[in-house]
Amino acid sequence: MKKLFITALIPFCAYAVTAQTKRKPVKKATVKTAVAPVKMTSLTDSASYAFGLSMATGLKSNGVTTLNYDLLIKGLKDVYQxxxxxxxxxxxxxxxGNLFKGITQAKYATQIAEGNTFLANNKKTPGIQTTSSGLQxxxxxxxxxxxxxxTDNVQVNYKGTLLNGKQFDSSYDKKEPLSISLDHVIPGWTEGVQLMSPGAKYKFFxxxxxxxxxxGAGQDIPPYSTLIFEIELIKINAK
Incomplete structure (x- = not known):
């Protein structure tokens, strides 16, 4: 009886092994296509490749991580042809300009968010006034x-800081007021100082x-920085 049972199992096991063998996927051989090496046989060839390296290095260092290479080449050909x-x-x-603007905005997204949040909360503070441009x-x-x-030339004392309190400029520290035309400063100054009369001291956000x-401005003022200025208008200079 035991011999009969073992004998009966042999065909079943053979079938199971055969079935599993049939279901096993067959691996296809991967054929690698050999890439022909680029040959540079003239000065034009070498310089052309060098131009590509230089262009790509400069763009990549400025945050451009990818391009449509077909359209890049078409742009070159359209000019030369x-x-x-x-x-x-x-x-x-x-x-x-829009490409680099998007890259910069992504890089300084945290800075932009901090500025927007600060201004949104600050405008609720008693005594803070906001103009139509967003100047506070x-x-x-x-x-x-x-x-x-x-367009007037004015004499002022001032102190400028970032939102984190870091001071980046001050006429008080220089112990000398600044005389400057209001059409030669940032828009926030141009608009803000026009709200003041001599003797006034305002804080601008x-x-x-x-x-x-x-x-931004140099190493002290990063891109997309919200700035805080205390400005004292001493006098309007004679024209």
Missing amino acids: GQTPLLSQENSQKAI YQVITPGAGQKPTA IPANLAYGER
């Missing part, structure tokens, strides 16, 4: 007399678009 460009010079500059200010000391125009925007 005298073809009508797909974009005007104006639209080309806009496209490049607080009157510390009111002045008296005529207010300057956007300037959104990035009314300050140094996406470029």
